Amino acid sequence: MTGAMKAETDFDALARRLTANAAALAVAWATSRRLATRQNDSRWRRAGLVWPLFAKG
Structure with a gap:
């Protein structure tokens, strides 16, 4: 498949945000x-x- 999108997930960044x-x-x-x-x-x-969880300003 040419032009197909490749999904990548950074689970480490997700874990840090959570x-x-x-x-x-x-x-x-x-x-x-x-x-x-x-x-x-x-x-x-x-x-x-x-x-x-909302940022100030």
Whole structure:
């Protein structure tokens, strides 16, 4: 087949991105839980806790 597309997947890069996302979610979850136990409602106003996987700015 001439002109066929060849698909390549970089599973190492995928694993790194998934690991980074999991770490960001874990930090956001732990911080939110800590604030919740202190009955601090500012956790709902912190973008990094509400949307931890979205880039800032």
